Amino acid sequence: MDGIHDMGGTQGWGSVEIDPNEPVFKEDWEARAFALSLASMGVSGTNLDAFRHGLERLHPVDYLSEGYYGRWISTAELLCVDSGILPPGAVAARARVMQGEKVDEPADVETQKPQYERGGAGSLREIEDTPKFEAGQTIRASSLRKSGHTRLPAYVRGRTGTVIARRPAAVLPDSTAHFTGEDPQHVYTVEFDSTELWGEGAEKSKVRIDLFESYMEAA
Amino acid sequence: MTELPRSEDYPSPQIRVEALEALLVERGLVDPNVLDGFINRYVNDVGPMNGAKVVAKAWVDDDYRKRLLADGTEACKELGFGGPQGEHIVVVENTPEMHNMVVCTLCSCYPWPLLGLPPNWYKDPAYRARSVREPRALLKEMGLDLPDSVEITVWDSSAENRYFILPMRPEGTEGLSEDELAKLVSRDAMVGVAQVTAG
Numbered sequence: 001m002d003g004i005h006d007m008g009g010t011q012g013w014g015s016v017e018i019d020p021n022e023p024v025f026k027e028d029w030e031a032r033a034f035a036l037s038l039a040s041m042g043v044s045g046t047n048l049d050a051f052r053h054g055l056e057r058l059h060p061v062d063y064l065s066e067g068y069y070g071r072w073i074s075t076a077e078l079l080c081v082d083s084g085i086l087p088p089g090a091v092a093a094r095a096r097v098m099q100g101e102k103v104d105e106p107a108d109v110e111t112q113k114p115q116y117e118r119g120g121a122g123s124l125r126e127i128e129d130t131p132k133f134e135a136g137q138t139i140r141a142s143s144l145r146k147s148g149h150t151r152l153p154a155y156v157r158g159r160t161g162t163v164i165a166r167r168p169a170a171v172l173p174d175s176t177a178h179f180t181g182e183d184p185q186h187v188y189t190v191e192f193d194s195t196e197l198w199g200e201g202a203e204k205s206k207v208r209i210d211l212f213e214s215y216m217e218a219a
Numbered sequence: 220m221t222e223l224p225r226s227e228d229y230p231s232p233q234i235r236v237e238a239l240e241a242l243l244v245e246r247g248l249v250d251p252n253v254l255d256g257f258i259n260r261y262v263n264d265v266g267p268m269n270g271a272k273v274v275a276k277a278w279v280d281d282d283y284r285k286r287l288l289a290d291g292t293e294a295c296k297e298l299g300f301g302g303p304q305g306e307h308i309v310v311v312e313n314t315p316e317m318h319n320m321v322v323c324t325l326c327s328c329y330p331w332p333l334l335g336l337p338p339n340w341y342k343d344p345a346y347r348a349r350s351v352r353e354p355r356a357l358l359k360e361m362g363l364d365l366p367d368s369v370e371i372t373v374w375d376s377s378a379e380n381r382y383f384i385l386p387m388r389p390e391g392t393e394g395l396s397e398d399e400l401a402k403l404v405s406r407d408a409m410v411g412v413a414q415v416t417a418g
Contacts, residue, residue, distance in 0.1 A: 003262065005326065006324070006327045007324050007325075007344050007347040007348040008323060008324030008325075008326075008347065008348065008351045008352070009348060009351055009352040010344075010374065011348065011352075013343075013345035013348050013349065014345055015345060015346045015360050016343050016346045016349075016357065016361055017339075017343075018338075018340045018361060018362075018407070018412075019338075019339065021248050022338055022339060024262050024266070024335065024336055025258075025262070026260060027233070029233040029236045029237075031258045031262070032236045032237075032240060032254065032258070033232065033236045033253035033259040034257070034258065034261070034336070035253075035255075035258050036236065036239055036240055036243070036249070036254060037288045038257055039243070039248075039253070039254065039257075040346060041245075043249060044241060052325075052326055055326060057220070057222075058223065059223075059225055059226070060406075061225075061226075062223075062225060062226040064344070065226060066226055066232055067232075068327070068339075068342045069232065070226075070232040072240065073232050073235055073236050074223055074226075074232070076239060077223065077235065077239055078221050078223060079245070080222055080239070081221040081276060082221050083244075083287050085246075085248065086239075086242055086243075088221060090222040090242055091235050091238045091239050091242065092224065092229060092235070092238075094238035094239075094241060094242055095238040095243055096230060096236070096253055097236060097239060098238060098241075099230070100334065122306050122379075123306060124306050124307060127408075130370045150245070150324060151377045151378060152305040152339035152377075153324055153325055153375070153377060155351065155352075156322070159379065160229045160383070165380070165381050167307060167309075168306075168307050168380075169380050170378055173378075185225075187380070188380050189380070191372075191391075194352075197254045197352075198352055202352070203352070203354065203355050203356065204355075204370075204371075205354050205355065205369070205370070205371040205372065205373060206370070206372045206373070207351050207373045207374075207375055208372055208373070208374050209374075209375040209377050210375075210376070210377045210378035210380050211377070211378075212378065219269075
């Protein structure tokens with residue numbers, strides 16, 4: 001989907017600050033949010049791709065203002081509610097009760113975990129399909145704009161690059177995130193020249209990015 | 220699909236974390252001890268010290284360096300490093316002519332088994348946005364001023380391959396042991412926004 005998460009090449013963000021003494025978690029709740037988020041995928045019967053899509057489904061203003069682990073805890077809740085593990089509003093109601101408010105907590109609903117077939121643990125898969133592309137080949141990245149989850153960032157869409165390597169096949173996030181099947185595909189690292197991405201006058205550099213086979217066409 | 224209320228109408232993330240944990244524990248769906256285990260692992264056991272061991276070994280053992288560049292996943296496994304967010308590890312080597320750096324523009328994918336969880340700067344929208352468009356200017360602002368003769372390649376971790384930078388060994392470290400070398404290797408050098416210095 002087109003959204004705030006797709007940040008590559010967007011402008012106006014200012015500079016990057018490095019804090020050399022930063023702890024792993026700045027506050028205890030961030031550590032808890034991290035651990036709960038990992039657990040939420042199993043509890044809700046979803047997967048990593050659905051979690052990443054959950055982050056993208058947050059309102060763009062909240063995506064930025066809640067910060068990294070704020071986004072994670074919102075997404076953990078989102079997946080649990082999607083799967084009927086918790087009723088809508090349960091987390092807010094409990095939070096208000098914990099803060100001393102008198103609030104009715106919603107009754108449980110029927111669970112509806114996604115039903116789909118997993119081909120194994122993790123994301124990598126062995127597939128027998130003949131690879132459509134090989135190192136050295138010129139390709140164009142798809143210019144399709146999908147409404148659902150995808151790992152094809154806007155900044156490479158429609159751009160021409162060179163395949164530099166084929167990587168292990170992996171489940172396609174575009175379908176796995178929506179539980180319509182894993183559709184495992186070959187994955188390639190593709191190199192794009194900065195002038196192809198950003199026009200003449202761009203800083204001279206190269207970007208190498210991993211693309212699923214269905215994101216690519218021969219050029 | 221569920222839509223959450225906007226955050227201004229919603230309790231703070233801190234209190235929602237507590238609420239979500241309580242609700243899932245009550246239903247027997249999560250065990251707080253398991254959560255403690257996840258946290259303990261990434262605070263104490265997994266972090267840049269793992270990646271630093273890989274780098275130091277590659278610096279002193281050229282056969283290992285070759286294995287590492289040929290098959291990062293297997294070579295890291297030799298030192299006991301692998302697992303979530305490290306299913307397929309690709310190691311790229313920085314040289315005097317070519318500088319490599321890593322980003323994830325779409326979220327913040329990062330090689331957890333080697334570096335632990337990403338620092339804030341890696342997750343900063345400015346880093347995610349600018350690294351692919353103006354890496355040289357960005358690196359300079361971050362303290363790494365590369366000569367124009369050095370080419371820059373930015374690796375955007377958009378799938379499940381995790382990229383790890385083998386930094387250049389600094390001059391003046393010829394007499395150091397592998398352990399001493401590992402202490403010099405910074406997290407930022409293994410992401411490619413810094414170089415290792417002799418200390």
